[in-house]
Amino acid sequence: MSSPLRPRGTAFVLAVAAACLLGAAFPASAQKPDAELKGITAVGLVVEEMGSQALSCGFSRDTFEKAVSPILTAGGLKVLRNADEDTFLYVKVNSLSVPSGLCVSRFDVTLYTHTNAKLSYQLEPVLVQVSLLSASGLSGGTVPGHAENVLKSVKQHVDQFVSRIAAANK
Secondary structure: OOOOOOOOOHHHHHHHHHHHHHHHHOOOOOOOOOHHHOOOOEEEEEEOOOOHHHHHOOOOHHHHHHHHHHHHHHOOOEEEEOOOOOOEEEEEEEEEEOOOOEEEEEEEEEEEEEEEEOOOOOOOOEEEEEEEEEEEEEEEEEHHHHHHHHHHHHHHHHHHHHHHHHHHOO
């Protein structure tokens, strides 16, 4: 009869020893969920310029900026529009419209930051852009109401981002 406390084979002992040694070789990192969001208090807001197809579908850059900014502010974040802020929320909408009045749009909402990183193929650290949070969607519909539906989805994603930032900062 074998005992659960019985010593294991040599391969097992070597595997455990290797895991212990490798674990000590890597620096400690923040392991909490959304730890990378802790400390964010200000964000830039960049809404990409809308193309002619997006405009014909009822989109407006100003409408998106005015809708997203209060969500960020209500979440306790200082908002800097079109500023050269290290951490920024980027909103992009691409649309296609057809003569029948149908619009199809893809939207992306991404929270970016910049940091210096040592890349495996570089000798010195370099400045890199890092995506902290990202959400996207696809929507289709007739011109009346299409832009409102996309804006509603974008606002929901921004609200989720703000909630995660607030939770990380508790």
